[in-house]
Structure formats: structure tokens, C-alpha cells
Amino acid sequence: MSTTPTAELSALGVSIWLDDLSRTRITSGNLAQLIAEKNVTGVTTNPTIFQGAITAHIGYEDSVAAQAAKGATADDAIFAITTADVRDACDIFRPIYDATGGVDGRVSIEVSPDLAHDTEATIAQAKELHAEVDRENVLIKIPATKAGLPAITAVIGAGISVNVTLIFSLERYSEVIDAYLAGLEQARDAGIDLSKIHSVASFFVSRVDTEVDKRLLALGTDEAKALTSKAGLANARLAYELYEQRFAESRATDLIAAGANVQRPLWASTGVKDPSLPDTLYVTGLAAAGTVNTMPEKTLDATFDHGVVEGDTVTGAYGEAHELFAKLADLGIDFTDVTQTLEDEGVSKFIASWHDLQATVASALESAKGTQA
Template identity: 75%
Template sequence: MSTPTAQLSAAGVSIWLDDLSRQRIMTGNLADLIATRNVTGVTTNPTIFAGALSKGEAYEAQVSGLAAKGATTDEAIFEITTDDVRAASDVFLPVFEETGGVDGRVSIEVSPDLAHDTEATIAQAKDLAARVDRPNVLIKIPATKAGLPAITEVIGAGISVNVTLIFSLERYAEVIDAYLSGVEKAKAAGHKIDTLHSVASFFVSRVDTEVDKRLSAIGTDEATALKSKAGIANARLAYELFEREFATDRAKALLDAGATVQRPLWASTGVKDPALPDTLYVTELVAAGTVNTMPEKTLEATFDHGEITGDTITGNYADAHDLFDRLAAVGVDFADVTQVLEDEGVEKFVASWHELQGTVAKALEAGTAEAAQ
């Protein structure tokens, strides 16, 4: 019998797990999710690695070895995380080969401390790609203003990129432009553009969290009726923009020369409001050529009881536009919403990065003290 995750995959949605740990790799859990849950990729971020390392046991031997070598905290973080991403990339290599490089992807993010530093982002992205040294790695770069030229430069160097922290359609249009500029640059430099891939990670549930907070403050019946709808509507309009931008003469010329489209990826798909269906940001965002990266809880809920009814995006553009007209009418400033979310997103990842640094620093100190005994 076909499972909901198999149906989702058949509808053209790539299922990626929004989590990674050495434990998952070593126990075979990751391979099992590929076999039983139709998982075809993995995304990581500083929060995920902070959580993985805080549990610790699988990393103890490596941390002790790094402490003995006198590694700094940041050196240890990059060695540990690139080792995990390299190992996960090897697990996904058959998927990568079967899908012609479309899936089987594992993402690793540049340090969030660099979110507003273009040159440092470019340098670290190139370093991460070289360290992981796998054809199926994606380097994550945030869609901040400083991130946009970095995206172009890194793709222009022949490196595949996952653009993260996208909230607004305006910024998404700039991300698509940065991608196309990068492909043009790569082509001019003689890189193979048919092996260059990118996804644009559009965040969903966080939009509802911020908008719903504002709707509650407005408090009218009209405002209350609009709750928990903005995230999905925003993502649907992102797909409309994707279809339009990749049908331009500029994009067509690159696609005809062998380039690939930059696929929309739905991120932040775990439901924050317990009153909402736990598969909401999966079942309502089905369209061919998209990626949905899910925390394990959402993945399991989808596998257990997700109702996949085919494309739930392309027939809903008019309703999505109407919703944003109604949000504006009740007083929601959506441009401000998305700027707040971008700023908060960077801050949250920076906080997780610093937490990760603290966890690794303590572990290194403990390893050094143990070696001295």
C-alpha cells in the first residue's frame, strides 16, 4: 500500500529531513528513513548541531582527540560538523546518483556570525565545500542583503548553494536573480552548469507566528478570521514567482544551456500552534519541483496520517493574493513582518552558534583535563 510520504514524493515533492546527528548516521537511522520514509536529503543549521553535540556521547572520542591536538573551539566545530555532513553525504550518494544530482543533498551552513559580511561568507562557503569535498553537499547562505552577492559569487565558483532564511517575495526575487547571475558567472568561467544545483528556502510557520501575534493585538473579528493563513499564502505566492521568473528569456537561455532551476524549498514546516493540524505545512504546499524539509515529528505525522491530494498550490494564487489584501486592510504591515523575521532568524542562529561554541569549548576543556590526569 502506498504511504503518504510515497504519495508526496510521487507528487513531485522531495522530502528532506531537517535534522542530523552522528547517532542517526551510526545507528543506520538515516538509511532507514531513506528506505521507509522516502527521505531524499538532509538540512542542518547551528541549532541542529548544538542539539546533537549537547547529547554528546557519539562525539566524545573525537572531541578528546581534538583537545589533545590543541584545537580551538571553531576548529573543532568545523571538523566535527564537516565530518557529519561528509558521512551523511556518503549515505545519500546512491539517491544523488539515481536522481541525477537533484536530490541526495546534505546542507551545511556558513557561520551565522557572518550573515552581514559578504567577503567572509564567500571565503567560508568555499572552505566548507572544500572540507566536505562531496558532490552532493549544499552550502547554506542566508538571504540577507550581504548574502545576495555571496550567493552569486559562490555559485559562480561552481559550488551548489542552499539559500536560507527567505521570508518575503521581494527578497525571493533578489535571490532568484542572484542565482541566475551566479550561473551566468559559472558558465563564463567554464564551470559545468548542469551539475550546479540550488534551493531557495522559504520559511513558513514563522510567518504565521508573527502575523497571528499582530492579528491577536488588532483583535477584531476580521483580523481573527485571517489567523494561521499567511504562511501558506506567502509560500504559494513564492511558487507563483518561481514559475514566472524561470519562464523569462534570461532563465530559459540558461536552462537551454544545461542549467537547472533553483527549486523552492519549504522550511520551518513544524507546526507551532497545537490547535493546527500537524501536517498543515506539508499537505497544503504540494507542487511538482519543490522540497519540503521537515523535523522528524512532522515527517512521522505525514507518514502516519498525511492526506496528499495532489497539487495544493497552483490553483490557489488568487486566494493567496486576496488574503494579503485583507491582511493589509486590517492593518498588518507585511513588509515589517518579514524584516522582523529575517532579523530574528539571524539572531536565533547566532545564539545557537554561540551555544554550540560553548558546548564544544566545555567538551574541549574536559578532554584537556582528562588527558592531563
């Protein structure tokens, strides 16, 4: 029997999630087709994705008109429209959710990026989004900022499943794991069924190469150039090593014995930005059981078409990854500064997309009101 690269990834234990969502994808049957043909088992969204979808207007005219008729603000309309999309996508993925015991069939929706440094407001909005979508298979995305960490604990502690986003460093990832375990402990103490709580930790990949390579090329030496396009994979592989270590410790295993789930690593930002690199690099190079790879459609199509799946490409590469970071340090690459720069830029980019989305929806509401007048 012939098989496909996406089927091979799935058989290896990699969950393939699409990093995109729109009303048209839902209503046209495209999402269902990707599930059937390309092994897609979940969806992730962010403000940039919704900004692009709503800016295109296709499929949103009726929703905007209905919100305008209610006199909704831009923020109210965004909340209503995006949660409706996520709710409908959750319904499409529900059979997968049921079949996998809640592991897959997941759809993510993010708290407002404006709240990235406000713990209490993040907690409040996470609970609002969860209640409004009202589907077991929704994941609430919370950024792994310092203010986001206690919010992750509180939201997990309330029994809500979370996608922790914008993770770049191993140090912050370890804090994310602590936040997740603390939330599970709170949920356990409150008598909440731990088996219903799931979480993924979204480790960003390609952006690491973009920033590190910029610094390496600025050095201009052959030694520095030889290390380009390697840090993203190495950083993610060491994240998987840390995942294996932390979830084998007694604090985690005690919770797992009580019914809790591990927090799976998710590879995000897997679209290749350097055209000289293989377009499936951050998929086939990060194949390991128990991971999620969330792909833009272009990357998904490339993987399906010509991805070469060579089994586990992570667990045997820890030594090489450690060596790479030793070499980067020897060259004076401050990786702590790299990851903080990326986190700051990531938050800023999402905030900018959020404000663009607010402006787009505000303009669309005004136009709809004019039509209704």
C-alpha cells in the same frame, strides 16, 4: 498495493528532506532507515541542530577527544566535527544523488551565522566548507540577507551548489533568484559545467504565521481572527507562483538551455507551532511538483502516519493567496515589517545557537583535556 503519504508526496514530485542530523543518526543506521521507509532524499542542518546534537554528547566523545588532543579551538573543532558528519551523510545519500542526476541526495551545511552581514567572509567560508566536505552532493547554506546576496552569486559562480536560507518575503526571493542567475552566468562565462550546479531557495513558513497571527490577535476583531493561520501557506504559494514566472523568463530559459538547473523552492520551518492546527499543515498544504519540504522528524512522522495528500495544493490557490494579502493590508498589517522582523530574528536566533555551540564545544574540549592529562 498500499502506499504511504510520504510515498504519495514523492510521487507528486515533492522531495522530502529531514531537518536534522547527528552522529548517532549516521552510525545507528537511522538515516538509512528513513531513506528506505519514509522516502527521505536529503538532509538540512543549521547551527541549532548541531548545537542540540553535540550538547547531547551522544556519539561525539571520540571526536571531541581527538580535537582536544590536537589543541583545537572550539571553532576548529566545530568545523571538523560538523563537516565530518555532513561528509558521512553525503556518502549515505550518494546513491540517491546519482539516481536523480544531482537533484536529490543532498546534505546542507551552513556558514557561520556570525558572517550573515559580511559578504567576503561568507564567500571564503563557503569555499572552505565545500572543500572540507569534499562531496559533490553537499549544499552550502547562505542566508538571504542583503550581504548574503552577492555571496550567493560568487559561490554559485565558482561552481558550488547553494541552499539559500532564511527567505521570508517575495521581494527578497526575487533578489535571490537574480543572485542565482547572475552566479550561473558567471559560471558559464568561466567555462564551468552548469549542469553540476544546483540550488534551493528555502522559504520559511510557520514563522510567518507566528508573527502575523500575533499582530492579528492584537487587533482583536473577528475579521482579524478569521485571517489567522493562513499567511504562511499563502506566502509560500505566492513564492511558487513567482518561481514559475521567473524561471519562464528568457534570462533563465537561456541558461537552462545551456544546461543549467532551476533553483527549486524549499519549504522550511514546517513544524506546526500552534497545537490547534493540523500537524501536517505545512506539508500537505504545500504539495507541488519540483519543491522540497524539509521536515523536523516529528513532522515527518506525523506525515507518514496520517498525512492526507490531496494532489497539488499550491498552483490552484494563487488567487486566494493574493486576496488574503489584500485583506491583511486593509487591516493595517505591514507585511514588509513582518518579514524584516522575521529575518532579523532568524539571524539573531542562529547566532545565539552558534554561540551556545561554541561554548558547549569549548567546555567539552576542556573536559577532554583534563581526562587526557
